[in-house]
Amino acid sequence: MTARRLGLAVAIVTALGSGAYVFIYLYRWEWNRALIAGMIFTAAELALFGAAILDRLNGLGRRMDDLEREVVGRDVLARIRESAPARRRHFAWLTDTDKASVFVPVLMGAGVVISALAWAVEKVARTTGRPVLERHLAARLAPISLPPSGASSVAVAAPQRPIGRVLGATILVVVAVASVIALAGATQSRPDVIREGTSTEITLQIFGDSHISPTSAAVRLWEACSGTVPRAVDAHSFEGSGWTSVTIGLEPAVGPNGERRLRGCLEDATLDKIQAAVVGVRHSGR
Numbered sequence: 468m469t470a471r472r473l474g475l476a477v478a479i480v481t482a483l484g485s486g487a488y489v490f491i492y493l494y495r496w497e498w499n500r501a502l503i504a505g506m507i508f509t510a511a512e513l514a515l516f517g518a519a520i521l522d523r524l525n526g527l528g529r530r531m532d533d534l535e536r537e538v539v540g541r542d543v544l545a546r547i548r549e550s551a552p553a554r555r556r557h558f559a560w561l562t563d564t565d566k567a568s569v570f571v572p573v574l575m576g577a578g579v580v581i582s583a584l585a586w587a588v589e590k591v592a593r594t595t596g597r598p599v600l601e602r603h604l605a606a607r608l609a610p611i612s613l614p615p616s617g618a619s620s621v622a623v624a625a626p627q628r629p630i631g632r633v634l635g636a637t638i639l640v641v642v643a644v645a646s647v648i649a650l651a652g653a654t655q656s657r658p659d660v661i662r663e664g665t666s667t668e669i670t671l672q673i674f675g676d677s678h679i680s681p682t683s684a685a686v687r688l689w690e691a692c693s694g695t696v697p698r699a700v701d702a703h704s705f706e707g708s709g710w711t712s713v714t715i716g717l718e719p720a721v722g723p724n725g726e727r728r729l730r731g732c733l734e735d736a737t738l739d740k741i742q743a744a745v746v747g748v749r750h751s752g753r
Contacts, residue, residue: 471518474518475515475518478511478514478515478518479511479515481507481508481511482508482511482512482515485504485505485507485508485511486504486508488500488501488504489501489504489505489508490646490650492504493650493653494650494653495727495730495731495734496695496727496728496730496731496732496735497731497732497734497735498731498735499735499736499737500735500736656724656728657724658697658724659697659721659722659723659724659725660722661697661699661700661719661720661722662719662720662752663719664719664752665718665719665720665750665751665752666716666717666718666719666720666750666751666752667700667716667717667718667720667721667726667748667749667750667751668714668715668716668717668747668748668749668750668751669714669715669717669729669730669733669745669747669748670712670713670714670715670745670746670747670748670749671685671688671712671713671714671715671733671743671744671745671746672711672712672743672744672746673685673711673712673713673741673742673743674711674741674742674743674744675738675740675741675742676740676741679741680707681707681710681711681712681713682705682707682713684713684738684741684743685705685707685713685715685743686705687738687741688733688737688738688741688743689702689705689715691732691737691738692729692732692733692737695725695728695729695731695732696717696721696725696728696729697721697725699719700717700718700719700720700721700725701717701718702715702716702717703716703717703718704716712746720750720751720752726748730745730748733745
């Protein structure tokens with residue numbers, strides 16, 4: 468595998484992976500990670516487009532080089548023919564008018580025979596040489612020919628599209644529309660039913676700056692992410708257990724949509740030098 472093919476394979480894998488994670492992070496409401504994945508996807512896509520454009524330009528350059536070499540070859544051949552010595556006049560003695568009465572009958576008979584041979588050679592050459600000459604002519608005219616989709620003064624009937632291509636394009640469009648609708652439904656902010664007398668406990672594992680206690684980090688995370696849940700939900704307690712574990716008590720309990728939004732915000736590296744992982748969620752009274 469060449470370095471070019473390896474680079475293309477890496478770019479394709481990167482584009483597919485980052486594109487998939489954009490949708491995954493959007494579904495999880497992890498906006499910062501979705502932005503980063505989107506930037507990586509855009510960079511990989513630009514790399515693929517750049518490689519495709521460079522490949523087309525290289526192909527065009529090779530075609531122009533071949534055309535230039537062919538034109539230069541014709542010029543050189545013309546110069547060689549111009550500088551060639553004058554052709555010799557074979558059988559110059561036939562121009563002597565004094566001996567015409569002797570050779571005229573011989574020349575007439577020989578002319579008939581030669582004409583017949585020339586006619587046979589011409590027929591054979593035309594039958595066998597025309598396909599080769601036509602292919603050579605088509606190859607020489609290909610670099611300057613119009614593209615199939617180019618404008619032309621001659622009306623050309625549009626080619627019939629295969630049914631397989633039309634069906635494949637239709638399936639792709641349907642899948643794309645269904646994916647967009649599903650993603651829009653998954654990331655839509657729907658209100659949850661809030662019931663009094665209920666509660667939710669979210670247990671976090673805090674990682675990051677050692678100068679900040681896990682409880683203080685959990686408080687800062689809640690302050691940054693409290694906007695993802697209804698205003699009626701409030702954190703009434705922050706209890707640390709162990710070195711890095713903190714349990715946040717919420718009243719009233721959050722619904723499934725609010726829980727997904729809050730989990731995504733807490734795990735999305737919202738604060739500098741602080742990361743959190745939701746290790747447990749427990750609801751009471753729901």
